[in-house]
Amino acid sequence: MAQPITLRQVSPLKASCHQCSLSNLCLPLALNENELDRLEDIVQQGRIFNRGELVFEQSTPFRSCFAVRSGAIKTSIITESGEEQVTGFFMPGELVGLDSMSSDAYACSAKALERTSVCELPVDRLEELTHKIPELQHHFFHLMSQEIQNSHQLAMLLSKNTAEERIAALLLSLSSRFGRRRMSPTQFSLPMARNDIANFLGLAVETVSRVFTRFQNQGLIRARGREVELLDIEALQLVTRESSRQRC
Amino acid sequence: MAQPITLRQVSPLKASCHQCSLSNLCLPLALNENELDRLEDIVQQGRIFNRGELVFEQSTPFRSCFAVRSGAIKTSIITESGEEQVTGFFMPGELVGLDSMSSDAYACSAKALERTSVCELPVDRLEELTHKIPELQHHFFHLMSQEIQNSHQLAMLLSKNTAEERIAALLLSLSSRFGRRRMSPTQFSLPMARNDIANFLGLAVETVSRVFTRFQNQGLIRARGREVELLDIEALQLVTRESSRQRC
DNA sequence: GTACGCACTTGATATGAATCAAACAGGCGG
DNA sequence: CCGCCTGTTTGATTCATATCAAGTGCGTAC
Numbered sequence: 331m332a333q334p335i336t337l338r339q340v341s342p343l344k345a346s347c348h349q350c351s352l353s354n355l356c357l358p359l360a361l362n363e364n365e366l367d368r369l370e371d372i373v374q375q376g377r378i379f380n381r382g383e384l385v386f387e388q389s390t391p392f393r394s395c396f397a398v399r400s401g402a403i404k405t406s407i408i409t410e411s412g413e414e415q416v417t418g419f420f421m422p423g424e425l426v427g428l429d430s431m432s433s434d435a436y437a438c439s440a441k442a443l444e445r446t447s448v449c450e451l452p453v454d455r456l457e458e459l460t461h462k463i464p465e466l467q468h469h470f471f472h473l474m475s476q477e478i479q480n481s482h483q484l485a486m487l488l489s490k491n492t493a494e495e496r497i498a499a500l501l502l503s504l505s506s507r508f509g510r511r512r513m514s515p516t517q518f519s520l521p522m523a524r525n526d527i528a529n530f531l532g533l534a535v536e537t538v539s540r541v542f543t544r545f546q547n548q549g550l551i552r553a554r555g556r557e558v559e560l561l562d563i564e565a566l567q568l569v570t571r572e573s574s575r576q577r578c
Numbered sequence: 579m580a581q582p583i584t585l586r587q588v589s590p591l592k593a594s595c596h597q598c599s600l601s602n603l604c605l606p607l608a609l610n611e612n613e614l615d616r617l618e619d620i621v622q623q624g625r626i627f628n629r630g631e632l633v634f635e636q637s638t639p640f641r642s643c644f645a646v647r648s649g650a651i652k653t654s655i656i657t658e659s660g661e662e663q664v665t666g667f668f669m670p671g672e673l674v675g676l677d678s679m680s681s682d683a684y685a686c687s688a689k690a691l692e693r694t695s696v697c698e699l700p701v702d703r704l705e706e707l708t709h710k711i712p713e714l715q716h717h718f719f720h721l722m723s724q725e726i727q728n729s730h731q732l733a734m735l736l737s738k739n740t741a742e743e744r745i746a747a748l749l750l751s752l753s754s755r756f757g758r759r760r761m762s763p764t765q766f767s768l769p770m771a772r773n774d775i776a777n778f779l780g781l782a783v784e785t786v787s788r789v790f791t792r793f794q795n796q797g798l799i800r801a802r803g804r805e806v807e808l809l810d811i812e813a814l815q816l817v818t819r820e821s822s823r824q825r826c
Numbered sequence: 827g828t829a830c831g832c833a834c835t836t837g838a839t840a841t842g843a844a845t846c847a848a849a850c851a852g853g854c855g856g
Numbered sequence: 857c858c859g860c861c862t863g864t865t866t867g868a869t870t871c872a873t874a875t876c877a878a879g880t881g882c883g884t885a886c
Contacts, residue, residue, distance in 0.1 A: 407730070407734070409734070410819065411819065413738070415734050415737075415738065417730045417733070417734075428723060428726060429723055429726040429727050429730060430723065431719045431720065431722070431723035432719075432720045432721070432722075432723035432724040432727065433723075437723075437727050437730075438730075457712070457715070457716060457719070460715065461709065461712045461715055464705070464709045467705070467708065467709055467715060468705060470719070471679045471680075471705070471718070471722070472679065472680045473680070474679075474680075474719070474722040474723065474726065475676060475677055475678065475679035475680035475681075475685075475722065476680040477726050478676060478677040478722065478725050478726055478729055479677050479680065479685050481726055481729035481730055481732075481733060482655070482665045482677060482685075482686075482729055484729075484733050485665070485729060485732050485733045485736055486655070486657070486663050486665075488733055488736040488737045488780065489663075489736045489779070489780025490661070490663065490780060492872075492873090493872080493873070523833070523834090524833070524834065524835095525833075525834095531737070532736065532737025532738060533873080533874090534873070534874055534875075535833090535834080535835095536834095536835080536836080536873090536874080536875085537872090537873060537874075538834095539834060539835050539836080540835080540836080540873095542834095542835090543835075543836085555833085555834080555881095555882085571658065571659065740842075740843090741842080741843065771862095771863065771864090772863070772864065772865095773863075773864095781843075781844090782843070782844055782845075783863085783864080783865095784843090784844080784845085784864090784865080784866085785842090785843060785844075786864095787864060787865050787866080788843095788865080788866080790864095790865090791865075791866085803851090803852085803863090803864080
């Protein structure tokens with residue numbers, strides 16, 4: 331299934347934020363042509379990482395944020411006790427590394443979950459540019475604030491919700507994030523292992539596995555390994571809101 | 579116990595970021611005199627809220643961030659199902675509202691836990707100023723990134739740690755935050771109710787209460803109501819790291 | 827083709843914390 | 857001063873999920 335060559339196609343060496351289909355996700359829409367040019371100047375496009383390769387490593391000097399173009403990245407922290415804690419999954423159009431902007435070293439490690447293409451944004455040049463372009467500064471405040479909210483959301487999920495609710499929420503989140511790209515929101519391949527899901531959601535692997543089969547038996551999903559099909563999105567949404575089964 | 583009037587005292591109506599003892603906490607040290615003046619121009623100082631009063635309310639138009647001068651603030655979200663979820667506690671020198679910078683409405687509500695004095699920072703003017711002062715922009719990136727890390731830290735605590743570990747971690751966090759101010763890090767009054775602690779840490783009130791008495795019986799703390807004394811900080815630190823009791 | 831390792835699934839049991847229930851303390855208004 | 861309301865503590869029971877223990881399936885190397 332070879333991709334037909336279109337007129338839009340340009341040399342991969344040439345910076346091309348203009349053409350990037352993700353631009354409205356990872357970049358502000360409000361930039362004008364000139365501003366986009368200046369942004370392109372500092373962005374290093376098209377770096378490729380193979381599955382399992384580190385995009386950056388915790389405690390090494392913080393140099394750049396990375397925008398995911400294709401593939402998927404997981405971020406994780408190694409605690410003092412040596413355990414890994416998965417802090418997030420990043421899909422195309424999403425920006426990795428914002429949590430490190432408060433220090434000189436990366437606050438977490440980022441690993442490619444599959445073959446992954448990224449754009450690198452060196453922070454020193456980025457900060458210069460955000461200073462020059464108010465819209466861009468605003469956009470970064472926006473992105474970081476969003477990340478805080480996401481993390482609060484996650485904390486809520488972890489502190490208040492059952493295993494089923496957490497997993498349903500993750501599946502729906504992935505679904506909508508795949509959907510924002512041209513991909514099917516109901517049928518996709520999980521980029522991460524059950525282990526990563528468990529770690530991220532604060533569950534045991536066995537529990538994740540059990541919930542997957544339970545969902546399957548209830549006809550909510552069809553899952554074979556990492557291949558997942560969401561059969562009944564509304565029912566899944568109901569599961570996540572099931573926290574309201576309280577005192578009604 | 580009347581506070582003796584000192585020479586440092588100025589009219590409360592006059593902006594005084596220069597004199598504020600918190601300046602190295604909530605503001606960047608790197609600002610020069612002129613820049614501090616410009617910051618003072620936009621800061622509305624000395625607003626007072628009584629216990630229980632809302633500093634701002636979720637879903638109302640986002641206008642300002644607030645720096646806590648004295649007292650304490652809790653932030654919380656009301657979920658669709660109507661439950662409250664406490665997302666954070668803010669002590670003097672800390673900035674509230676950064677999570678709302680991605681939208682036009684406040685992402686959470688902020689309530690004074692005791693009589694609380696704040697400085698108001700209107701965002702529109704703040705964004706203008708950060709645009710003009712690169713140091714200030716850098717500082718805000720720093721603050722927001724810190725907030726993301728805090729939230730990740732909380733998520734980790736909630737997903738991996740036991741009730742005792744969570745509560746020990748909270749006590750130690752409060753201790754160090756009181757310590758940064760001129761206050762005792764070992765003896766203080768909790769600004770929040772057991773209920774808020776429980777909600778914040780994803781526990782039942784009863785569990786919080788039980789852990790407090792357990793800590794007391796073990797000689798780690800002395801607690802009577804909201805009055806708390808940390809008797810053995812090292813032991814408490816050991817509790818939080820107890821997660822490493824894994825396979826040793 | 828077979829064997830090894832790894833990711834995943836399934837079952838049995840143990841346990842930490844929630845829930846239910848009730849007593850207790852302190853602050854406030856009458 | 858008493859009674860009420862709210863916040864806190866304590867005890868008994870239940871339940872969800874971790875843990876322990878096998879087993880299964882699949883991809884890869886030999």
